Amino acid sequence: MTDTRTLLEWSARYHANTYGRAPICLVRGEGLRVWDSDGREYLDFTSGLAVVALGHCHPRVTGAIQEAAGTLLHVSNLFHSAPQIHLAKLLVEHSFADRVFFCNSGAEANEAALKLARKYAKERFSSDRYEVVATRNSFHGRTLATLSATGQEKYQHGFEPLVAGFKHVPYDDLGAMERAIDSRTAAVLVEPIQGEGGVHVPDEGYLPGLRKLCDESGALLIVDEVQTGMGRTGTLWAYEHAGVEPDVMTVAKALANGVPIGAMLTREEIASVLVAGTHGSTFGGTPFVTSVALATLTTILDGKLWERATRMGRYLMDGLRAIQATNPTVRIVRGKGLLIGVEIKEEHGTARPYCEKLMDLGILAKETHHQVIRFAPPLVMSREEADWALDRIAKVLA
Numbered sequence: 001m002t003d004t005r006t007l008l009e010w011s012a013r014y015h016a017n018t019y020g021r022a023p024i025c026l027v028r029g030e031g032l033r034v035w036d037s038d039g040r041e042y043l044d045f046t047s048g049l050a051v052v053a054l055g056h057c058h059p060r061v062t063g064a065i066q067e068a069a070g071t072l073l074h075v076s077n078l079f080h081s082a083p084q085i086h087l088a089k090l091l092v093e094h095s096f097a098d099r100v101f102f103c104n105s106g107a108e109a110n111e112a113a114l115k116l117a118r119k120y121a122k123e124r125f126s127s128d129r130y131e132v133v134a135t136r137n138s139f140h141g142r143t144l145a146t147l148s149a150t151g152q153e154k155y156q157h158g159f160e161p162l163v164a165g166f167k168h169v170p171y172d173d174l175g176a177m178e179r180a181i182d183s184r185t186a187a188v189l190v191e192p193i194q195g196e197g198g199v200h201v202p203d204e205g206y207l208p209g210l211r212k213l214c215d216e217s218g219a220l221l222i223v224d225e226v227q228t229g230m231g232r233t234g235t236l237w238a239y240e241h242a243g244v245e246p247d248v249m250t251v252a253k254a255l256a257n258g259v260p261i262g263a264m265l266t267r268e269e270i271a272s273v274l275v276a277g278t279h280g281s282t283f284g285g286t287p288f289v290t291s292v293a294l295a296t297l298t299t300i301l302d303g304k305l306w307e308r309a310t311r312m313g314r315y316l317m318d319g320l321r322a323i324q325a326t327n328p329t330v331r332i333v334r335g336k337g338l339l340i341g342v343e344i345k346e347e348h349g350t351a352r353p354y355c356e357k358l359m360d361l362g363i364l365a366k367e368t369h370h371q372v373i374r375f376a377p378p379l380v381m382s383r384e385e386a387d388w389a390l391d392r393i394a395k396v397l398a
């Protein structure tokens with residue numbers, strides 16, 4: 001077996017330098033636990049960036065992977081395949097939507113939503129109606145269009161000119177959104193909770209307010225549930241907290257618990273502008289990945305795991321707030337369900353060194369937006385695992 005030092009040397013030599021990776025090489029996982037190439041064990045509070053909601057190597061997911069791998073991997077969308085049809089049906093039965101388009105990532109799901117919004121607005125209204133109003137501090141992906149939709153210059157720098165037709169307004173500010181929407185607005189694009197931007201939960205009137213603005217103007221309301229979907233925030237989809245429905249929703253990350261997939265969901269009338277040949281993907285919704293997603297979604301639905309996310313999220317957040325109460329380094333603990341941010345006060349430095357110390361003590365967590373440690377453990381986390389982590393988090397934040 002290649003030793004860790006050599007692996008890290010080769011990584012530095014052969015990879016494009018797009019990631020600031022932690023200096024460990026992970027080789028195995030089970031539940032919340034992962035092991036590195038030196039045999040060290042960690043509790044994974046990142047879920048691989050909110051992906052492995054069921055934990056690593058969940059038996060139902062592994063079983064589905066094994067069965068699908070021996071049955072049929074790929075046929076392209078020239079043909080129908082049963083798992084893709086079953087998954088579309090299940091997603092429709094458990095959301096506001098009537099129709100589903102499958103792709104391979106969150107960015108691609110958002111690309112599909114943006115293309116749909118432009119086509120819908122042009123066909124239903126006028127040819128110069130193509131703008132999308134998104135929010136500052138948002139994150140929607142790394143393709144050119146989703147990067148242009150993302151409201152953070154640090155990701156856009158160097159890649160200009162960006163795709164035309166995007167405006168950005170402050171998040172959780174209905175007045176600013178109202179002023180930005182005009183006769184050229186095709187859609188409003190928002191995360192129900194900003195994840196990558198530092199875990200920001202908007203006021204409970206925000207999504208209903210956006211719904212009203214969209215209804216009045218004819219703009220589509222697109223919710224990006226790439227990070228918040230699949231039970232993470234305490235409901236299957238985060239829009240459910242607001243009691244209103246979007247027109248379009250994008251999903252990815254946890255949908256197949258680690259096998260790459262994305263999906264764009266919408267209502268019948270809107271989907272009708274996508275006729276054969278208008279959009280597509282070679283790999284989108286292969287029998288393999290949709291079998292794995294079916295196993296994942298069914299496991300989440302059977303176990304009502306969003307309820308567990310609410311319960312365990314409250315437990316973890318109470319524990320973190322107790323740490324905050326006796327601790328001057330923490331400005332605020334915020335989040336919903338098992339999407340939690342701990343913001344470090346600026347005078348105590350950025351969040352990164354705290355994440356490095358957590359890793360030394362056996363917890364994987366990722367900083368986001370300079371000051372925030374993001375905790376997004378698998379939804380199957382136990383109380384014992386939460387306690388074990390809280391004990392170490394308290395030490396690191398002391």
Ligand SMILES: Cc1ncc(COP(=O)(O)O)c(C=O)c1O
Binds near residue numbers: 107141252
């Ligand atoms: C809200 C949101 N949208 C889109 C994306 C992009 O997803 P992907 O990396 O799968 O393209 C992310 C990734 O973090 C995300 O958090």
